[in-house]
Amino acid sequence: MPRNIDRVTWAAAKRYADQLPVGRLWNDVEKRFTITQFFNIGAATDLTIATGAVTITGSHHRIDTEAAAATDNLDTISGGTSGDILLLRSVATARVVTLKAGVDNLRMPIDFALDNILDIIGFVYIPNVWFELFRSNNA
Numbered sequence: 001m002p003r004n005i006d007r008v009t010w011a012a013a014k015r016y017a018d019q020l021p022v023g024r025l026w027n028d029v030e031k032r033f034t035i036t037q038f039f040n041i042g043a044a045t046d047l048t049i050a051t052g053a054v055t056i057t058g059s060h061h062r063i064d065t066e067a068a069a070a071t072d073n074l075d076t077i078s079g080g081t082s083g084d085i086l087l088l089r090s091v092a093t094a095r096v097v098t099l100k101a102g103v104d105n106l107r108m109p110i111d112f113a114l115d116n117i118l119d120i121i122g123f124v125y126i127p128n129v130w131f132e133l134f135r136s137n138n139a
Helices: 007-017 023-032
Strands: 045-048 053-055 060-064 071-074 076-078 085-090 096-099 112-114 120-126 129-136
Touching (some): 085 096, 085 112
Parallel strands (some): 045 060, 053 076, 060 085
Antiparallel strands (some): 085 120, 096 112, 120 129
């Protein structure tokens, strides 16, 4: 296992990669992958839900409700290529975004409400589906 990567996160990423036809290559990559400095995906950019969906443009986003509503559901995340990692947070504690488990292309055990700006959830993209890697409810 590479240094500075949480064991649960690394195991989850490997488990999903093993499902891919290229999963056999994962073991070779695993042997050579070392992080010696910080792993940085950049600052979060804001996305607003439109009819239950967002289209990502990077790996780190803050999600806002449609029309600044008090609550909204996120069913679909468009974009991504195989192996992409995605972190999502809320724009504001006053506007609760609920990610819906299994409604469209989100695979997670249960719904997750981003009801605090400190909440975060991570996904990995396996063609056509975003699989949850972790969540942190800090409300």
